[in-house]
Amino acid sequence: xxxxxxxxxxxxxxxxxxxxxxxxxxxxxSHVYWYRQLPEEGLKFMVYLQKENIIDESGMxxxxxxxxxxxxxxxxxxxxxxxxGDSAAYFCASSPRSGRDTGELFFGEGSRLTVL
Amino acid sequence: DQxxxxxxxxxxxxEGRISILNCDYTNSxxxxxxxxxxxxxxxxxxxISISSIKDKNEDGRFTVFLNKSAKHLSLHIVPSQPGDSAVxxxxxxxxxxxxxGAGTRLxxxx
Numbered sequence: 001x002x003x004x005x006x007x008x009x010x011x012x013x014x015x016x017x018x019x020x021x022x023x024x025x026x027x028x029x030s031h032v033y034w035y036r037q038l039p040e041e042g043l044k045f046m047v048y049l050q051k052e053n054i055i056d057e058s059g060m061x062x063x064x065x066x067x068x069x070x071x072x073x074x075x076x077x078x079x080x081x082x083x084x085g086d087s088a089a090y091f092c093a094s095s096p097r098s099g100r101d102t103g104e105l106f107f108g109e110g111s112r113l114t115v116l
Numbered sequence: 117d118q119x120x121x122x123x124x125x126x127x128x129x130x131e132g133r134i135s136i137l138n139c140d141y142t143n144s145x146x147x148x149x150x151x152x153x154x155x156x157x158x159x160x161x162x163x164i165s166i167s168s169i170k171d172k173n174e175d176g177r178f179t180v181f182l183n184k185s186a187k188h189l190s191l192h193i194v195p196s197q198p199g200d201s202a203v204x205x206x207x208x209x210x211x212x213x214x215x216x217g218a219g220t221r222l223x224x225x226x
Binding site for chain 1: 150158161162165215
């Protein structure tokens with residue numbers, strides 16, 4: 001019973017390139033959340049998705065960032081034209097229902113993005 | 117706009133003693149509170165939670181206290197063990213919104 005799987009664990013990009021981070025939720029979970037942790041800061045909510053739907057993207061920067069959770073396959077967080085300030089750890093979490101109002105989220109191990 | 121604050125970035129305690137981690141929130145709509153524990157290079161893992169209708173929830177060595185009037189919650193770990201050394205995140209949720217604090221790094225010395 002695999003947990004939340006994120007890949008790649010580490011990604012290095014040069015300024016202007018694109019970064020794609022993938023998240024496979026736990027089996028049976030249909031709710032996915034993306035969080036960003038900047039150095040010395042807490043987890044900042046970015047986006048909440050269900051299959052094929054974006055439920056809440058209020059934490060997502062308006063430009064360059066997008067997320068999807070297709071019917072088949074993992075959820076993807078895409079960052080276009082990366083800048084140094086995008087360097088952070090990006091965590092994905094899943095829950096079997098709308099977990100944020102009832103309890104725990106199950107987190108992946110994170111993807112650490114470094115922008116040179 | 118930090119709705120959940122953990123004002124102590126770090127805490128160091130002796131093994132066997134009590135660890136008390138504090139968290140304050142500003143949004144009175146939050147009705148569910150959680151603590152997550154995070155080891156280096158791993159994702160956060162759920163530790164304990166409390167609903168706003170309660171003021172205390174205990175699970176083994178871990179107890180969470182909620183003071184709604186003060187918008188304050190705390191996590192007590194007793195007795196503290198070296199394996200408890202980690203970063204602890206406080207989280208608060210309201211419907212579909214969950215916010216995290218910046219974390220407190222706990223070090224338990226043998």
